[in-house]
Amino acid sequence: MLKRTLTSAAFVLLALTVTTAQAPVTQGMSPTKGVVIKGKAPVSDTVLKVVLPKAQHADLANGVHLIVLEDHRVPQVSIQIQMRGAGGYYDPADMPGLASITAAMVSEGTKTRTSQQIATELDRLAANAGAGTASSSETTVLSMGAMTEHLDKVLDIATDMLLNPTFPDQELARYKTRMKGNLVQQRAQPAYLAQEAYGRVVFGTHPAGRMMTAEALDKITRDAIVNFHATRYAPDYAYIGVTGDVTLADIKKRLETKLARWTKKGLPQLSVADPDAIGPARVTLIDRPGSVQTNLIVGTQMINRTSPDYDVARLADTIIGGGPSGRLFLNLREDKGYTYGAYSRMTTLRYRGDWSASAEVRTEVTEPALTEMMKEIARMRDERIPDKEFADKKRSLVASFALSLESPGAILSDYIVSYIYKLPADYWDKYPARVMAITQDQVQAVAKKYLDASRLQIVAVGDGKKIAEGLKKFGKVETFDAEGKAIRQ
Amino acid sequence: MFKGSANVGSGEHFMLVYNNGGDMNGSTNKDRTNYFERLPSNQLDLALFLESDRMRALDITKDNLQNQISTVKEERRQSVDNQAYGKTMEMFDDVAYENPNYKHSVIGSMADLDAATVEDVQGFFRTYYAPNNAALVIVGDVKPAECLAKIRQYFEVIPSQPAPPEPDMTEPAQAKEKRLTIEDPLARATRIDIGYHIPSAASPDFDALSVLSSVLSSGTSSRFTQTIVRQKQLALQTFAGPMESRGPGLFRAIGILPPGKSAGDLEAAIYEEFEKVKTGTIEDWEIEKAQNSARRSYLSGLTSSLQRAVVMSQYAVYYNDPNLINTRLDRLMAVTAADVQRVAVKYLTPENRTVVITVPKPAAATKGGE
Incomplete structure (x- = not known):
């Protein structure tokens, strides 16, 4: 389907299946715990030819860069206006959350529409439009989606939100009240408590580790919001990504018309700072009495998106914790039955990001589960990855990239990444070949370089009475309650 | 497996x-x-x-x-x-x-x-x-x-087995309200769950109940969000909608209470919205919203091979009709404001409902502070 509709675009053929011998492996000789390979299933080693759809690029009259990925399978359009410089990363130090509230409030009224009119019109058309950001993000994204027949109406509302928001006092007061209630509510979730503590220990005071608080909310005034919008919702460093049932020429014309008044504001050159170097390994316990599981996170700072180690680190992450065929899952779930799932993830931005492994394990096995997680991390550093496992994982990365092509949104995200980080034009065309060229030595070197035991931070959220003792074996334990307050030992 | x-x-x-x-x-x-x-x-x-x-x-x-x-x-x-x-x-x-x-x-x-x-x-x-x-x-x-x-x-080499017994899919009519309060040591806010017995998702009434769900709780423009969450500030989050079931189903409503508000007021506010549907006017735009929303989610579903396979297999197993994927949208598009009012009157009655209220019960916590 995808192949047929995209043949008009210039494309490159990717050889996505790599021939690997499917010689039966003797039972019990499996390189990975928890798995028995009988080797009888028919695996195709034919070369699957997949077309990588090409994005089209253009610049709007106001200088904003436009990236369009046409997809005419169904009559829908998605648009994201990404405003670099307006994200939570740029919150004033004394007003964390300002960017986030400003983004939420652009839906709450414009010069010609009330909050309720905006909501009613969007919902009537089954369309969406709204802005959002995160404390770690440099950008605020104004995104919208609609059926093609409603594109003009929805674009009208979305650009009105961008250009003419009025930030009514009454809506701001209501928003703050709702947010405060939600902040209380979030503390019931162990995953939230774990993320909050993890951000603090890995990123310190860097924006990537900040969380919204009720006190911070109280400080944010309407004047500050008006000012943030006036100065930072600027086209200076903005770009727009579009996917769906439109042509480049058509959408460019529509956007230029609706955004004619959106001109550069002379934002100073943007720059970001890395987080401070991570401190020595520590154990942080969040006491949640009554927990029947412990949420475990082990992580550290790693690399930014343009690091030459990126592809190798991505492969290392897939090997240790990428889905059910990753080592963490096979060991902690399939072999031990400690958890419903164990995975790893990495985040890479313009500044130094992080890598972490996590699992929710039953309280009684907190200590052995953590031991196994640490063992798996150590194995990445200390042991050469067996040949078959290594070949399997490379094929997995490349072939899953092929499957992701079913989603135009995923492909557009890839092209946005190559645009914002100034990656080579053929970056994604060459991605499979780059992955296939990685060696076991490279992966081990990256694991040694970044997953050093002396810098791994451990966060545990669980029933302190039952798990504190076991955690002491992994280092000095600092304990906090579910409100985030330190508990004296 | x-x-x-x-x-x-x-x-x-x-x-x-x-x-x-x-x-x-x-x-x-x-x-x-x-x-x-x-x-x-x-x-x-x-x-x-x-x-x-x-x-x-x-x-x-x-x-x-x-x-x-x-x-x-x-x-x-x-x-x-x-x-x-x-x-x-x-x-x-x-x-x-x-x-x-x-x-x-x-x-x-x-x-x-x-x-x-x-x-x-x-x-x-x-x-x-x-x-x-x-x-x-x-x-x-x-x-x-x-x-x-x-x-x-x-x-084809896999042998058939004797057919399993037909499951019992009957549910006796409920004669009076059922009510329960639960204490939850992990919760931070009181939550109200209300449910009404409704027929199988195969019933045409289910389509009208889906449109009712859109009117009450889909999106910021919905009645629950505009009235209960924003104006009255009696809930942090709300939901109302039918649960798809091959057998007897439930139309569920949920509200989570903000700090300092009364659960009784929230429950009353939910019933007030139900009454407004039964006796008041359902606007044209509310029906249009439900129809557009059904169309858009149908279109979005078409772009995912997996989504289509899952939906068709479910229709095949439930109703022996995988082609429902092509016709279900038409059924939803045919629902009128009168249909929505009719099912609200028929099913959202006090004797047909179950109410479960979950209240936070703080565990004996270790005290924080320096």
Whole structure:
């Protein structure tokens, strides 16, 4: 389907299946715990030819860069206006959350529409439009989606939100009240408590580790919001990504018309700072009495998106914790039955990001589960990855990239990444070949370089009475309650 | 189901799927279980081999079962026992239904899980995972004739089994309101759950109840959000809608209370919105919203091969009608404001409802502070 509709675009053929011998492996000789390979299933080693759809690029009259990925399978359009410089990363130090509230409030009224009119019109058309950001993000994204027949109406509302928001006092007061209630509510979730503590220990005071608080909310005034919008919702460093049932020429014309008044504001050159170097390994316990599981996170700072180690680190992450065929899952779930799932993830931005492994394990096995997680991390550093496992994982990365092509949104995200980080034009065309060229030595070197035991931070959220003792074996334990307050030992 | 079969080792199924770029999973609800995978199209044989081998010869051993019981217990802890309101969902069905098939929790209690024997699992597998009780749907870049020939090659050798007994899908009419209060040590805010008995999702009334759900709680423009969340500030979050069920269903409403507000006021506000639907006017734009929303989610669903396969297999197993994927939208588009009012009057009555209120019960916490 995808192949047929995209043949008009210039494309490159990717050889996505790599021939690997499917010689039966003797039972019990499996390189990975928890798995028995009988080797009888028919695996195709034919070369699957997949077309990588090409994005089209253009610049709007106001200088904003436009990236369009046409997809005419169904009559829908998605648009994201990404405003670099307006994200939570740029919150004033004394007003964390300002960017986030400003983004939420652009839906709450414009010069010609009330909050309720905006909501009613969007919902009537089954369309969406709204802005959002995160404390770690440099950008605020104004995104919208609609059926093609409603594109003009929805674009009208979305650009009105961008250009003419009025930030009514009454809506701001209501928003703050709702947010405060939600902040209380979030503390019931162990995953939230774990993320909050993890951000603090890995990123310190860097924006990537900040969380919204009720006190911070109280400080944010309407004047500050008006000012943030006036100065930072600027086209200076903005770009727009579009996917769906439109042509480049058509959408460019529509956007230029609706955004004619959106001109550069002379934002100073943007720059970001890395987080401070991570401190020595520590154990942080969040006491949640009554927990029947412990949420475990082990992580550290790693690399930014343009690091030459990126592809190798991505492969290392897939090997240790990428889905059910990753080592963490096979060991902690399939072999031990400690958890419903164990995975790893990495985040890479313009500044130094992080890598972490996590699992929710039953309280009684907190200590052995953590031991196994640490063992798996150590194995990445200390042991050469067996040949078959290594070949399997490379094929997995490349072939899953092929499957992701079913989603135009995923492909557009890839092209946005190559645009914002100034990656080579053929970056994604060459991605499979780059992955296939990685060696076991490279992966081990990256694991040694970044997953050093002396810098791994451990966060545990669980029933302190039952798990504190076991955690002491992994280092000095600092304990906090579910409100985030330190508990004296 | 991933611990191996005659020709596939324990864990080899998901290793092969993921190592070839795919993904897979399975899910169980009260009416059916499904298994699915996505793979690049040149791995069609692999997918058919894996699925047919386990349908033919799943390896149910004591060790495999013990490991999977542990896994499901962790799933239960993660999704039910360690979550605020985790027990509320289970308790709700337990209170609302009389029919044991719909009353009991899908994941089961720890005691249920411990009690499962190899013989239980083998017996269940033989009856319910038999080819005569299953539907197979393939969506993607395949040639139908060639694909069908392969399906025959892999699956036709698997013998049929005696048909399982027809499940009891009746639910006696409820004569008066049922009400329960639960204390939840993991919750931070009071939550109200209300449910009304409704018929199967096959009933035309279900389509009208879906439109009612859109009017009450879909999007910021919805009545619950505008009135209860924003103007009255009696809830942090709200929901109202029918649960899709092959048998007796429930129309559920949920509200989470902000600090300092009264649960009684929230409950009354929810009923007030129900009454406004029954006796007031449903605006044209509210019907248009439900229709556009149904169209858009239908269109979005078309872009995902997996989504289409899951929906068609469910329609095949529930109603023996996979073509519903093409006709269901028409049914929704035909719903009128009068239909919505009629089903609200018919089902949203005090005697037909179950109310469960979950209140936070702080555990004896270790005190914080320097």
